[in-house]
Amino acid sequence: MANKIYDMIIIGGGPGGYTAALYAARAGLSTLVVEKLSAGGQMALTEQIDNYPGFEQGVDGFTLGERMQQGAERFGAVTELAEVLAVDLAASPKVVYTSEGDFYARTVVIATGANPRHLGLPREQELTGRGVNYCAACDGMQYRGKTVVVVGGGNSAAADALLLSRVAEKVILVHRRDTLRATKVYHQPLMKAQNIEFRWNSEVVALQAESKLTGVTVKDRLTGEESLLPCDGVFVSVGRQPATELVKGQLQLDDAGYILADETTRASLPGVYAVGDVRTKQLRQVVTAVADGAVAVHSAEEYLAELN
Amino acid sequence: MAAVNIDKIRFEELMKGELPVLVDFWAPWCGYCRRIGPAYDKVVEQYAGRVEVVKVNVDEEPDLAAQQKIEVLPTLVLYRGGEALGSIVAPGSKAAIDAFLQEKLGL
Numbered sequence: 001m002a003n004k005i006y007d008m009i010i011i012g013g014g015p016g017g018y019t020a021a022l023y024a025a026r027a028g029l030s031t032l033v034v035e036k037l038s039a040g041g042q043m044a045l046t047e048q049i050d051n052y053p054g055f056e057q058g059v060d061g062f063t064l065g066e067r068m069q070q071g072a073e074r075f076g077a078v079t080e081l082a083e084v085l086a087v088d089l090a091a092s093p094k095v096v097y098t099s100e101g102d103f104y105a106r107t108v109v110i111a112t113g114a115n116p117r118h119l120g121l122p123r124e125q126e127l128t129g130r131g132v133n134y135c136a137a138c139d140g141m142q143y144r145g146k147t148v149v150v151v152g153g154g155n156s157a158a159a160d161a162l163l164l165s166r167v168a169e170k171v172i173l174v175h176r177r178d179t180l181r182a183t184k185v186y187h188q189p190l191m192k193a194q195n196i197e198f199r200w201n202s203e204v205v206a207l208q209a210e211s212k213l214t215g216v217t218v219k220d221r222l223t224g225e226e227s228l229l230p231c232d233g234v235f236v237s238v239g240r241q242p243a244t245e246l247v248k249g250q251l252q253l254d255d256a257g258y259i260l261a262d263e264t265t266r267a268s269l270p271g272v273y274a275v276g277d278v279r280t281k282q283l284r285q286v287v288t289a290v291a292d293g294a295v296a297v298h299s300a301e302e303y304l305a306e307l308n
Numbered sequence: 309m310a311a312v313n314i315d316k317i318r319f320e321e322l323m324k325g326e327l328p329v330l331v332d333f334w335a336p337w338c339g340y341c342r343r344i345g346p347a348y349d350k351v352v353e354q355y356a357g358r359v360e361v362v363k364v365n366v367d368e369e370p371d372l373a374a375q376q377k378i379e380v381l382p383t384l385v386l387y388r389g390g391e392a393l394g395s396i397v398a399p400g401s402k403a404a405i406d407a408f409l410q411e412k413l414g415l
Contacts, residue, residue, distance in 0.1 A: 036347075036400065036401035036402065036403065037343055037344060037346070037347050037400065037401055037402070038342075038343045038344070038345060038346040038347065039346075040343070044339070044342070044343050045339045045340065045343065047339065062339070062342050062343065081346060081347050081350055081402045082401075082402070082403065083401040083402070083403035083404075099401070099402070099403035099406065129380045129397045129398060130379075130380070135339070135340070137339055138338065138339040138340045139340075141335075141337055141338070142380070142381075
């Protein structure tokens with residue numbers, strides 16, 4: 001259909017995006033979700049989610065994502081598998097330019113989430129998938145019986161090291177500080193695991209490779225000494241980066257790149273809402289993303305009522 | 309339309325066929341392989357009649373995966389006349405698969 005104007009376009013099909021879609025479609029708004037790959041976002045790669053209520057045995061993130069999509073589609077939300085190339089959020093109607101064509105809407109929900117932060121080392125990009133990894137749950141199985149390095153000291157680094165310790169022969173955790181930032185529940189299992197070694201006060205300063213990774217160079221932050229750590233793989237777990245490239249220059253962002261929006265999810269332009277990990281907030285979880293999705297539709301309904 | 313899993317025998321048949329063949333080498337335990345599923349199924353539909361778009365479960369066809377030198381999952385390999393024209397590892401979107409096919413086949 002040429003130039004159909006949706007009431008709401010949601011960019012990103014994670015838990016925040018599909019909850020907004022559910023609430024919008026259920027409220028009778030014409031709703032389009034633009035997702036580049038498949039429902040779920042970051043949680044689609046999480047094998048087991050135990051802190052989303054209602055699943056007493058836990059649930060895998062991919063399945064939860066699919067169910068959220070089906071729930072929203074039951075009420076008429078439409079999914080377009082497309083990559084968003086650009087947006088014009090100040091225009092009326094707002095425009096979303098994608099690999100499958102241009103789409104128009106009165107309101108736009110940004111639910112683009114976050115991606116793993118990179119180390120920023122030479123050759124990191126070309127070695128991704130050839131020894132450099134960002135997701136232990138996805139790529140860990142390739143390292144059965146091998147030696148891997150995990151970089152980072154937060155919850156995801158701790159979880160990755162534990163997961164990998166069950167697969168790999170040896171796991172070496174490299175962390176900049178002398179203690180983990182990870183919550184206490186991780187400390188004991190990590191210390192107890194026979195095959196996890198720690199390199200405290202250390203950072204990875206270079207990747208060693210021919211066609212594949214063969215090791216990393218680690219620098220001791222106290223002595224300045226560099227040493228070579230041979231390994232088959234490195235898992236980078238040094239935090240996340242909001243996916244806000246698309247809206248830069250159109251919406252106000254904080255210093256870390258997150259979209260500035262309070263609990264109403266209203267971004268700095270009227271009719272634009274930020275939900276989930278991409279928004280400035282205290283706690284980035286599936287449950288808080290889902291809550292944002294519902295609130296965004298509430299805010300959007302107020303805005304649409306004023307428009308009419 | 310869901311992509312069909314093929315075995316070594318069907319793979320050999322397709323290699324002798326007229327159409328180019330896109331193969332997604334995947335495994336059930338590979339999280340990212342599941343993620344590209346919906347986009348890959350859409351590729352099946354969109355290129356019907358122009359490209360044979362199929363899947364190989366490397367756990368069920370380890371010899372075929374080894375013979376095709378598959379090291380990372382998921383890897384998508386494009387063949388024509390039995391020759392590999394190129395491959396992409398873990399494409400980030402359906403658009404990335406489209407761009408790969410268009411570049412290699414000039415579609």
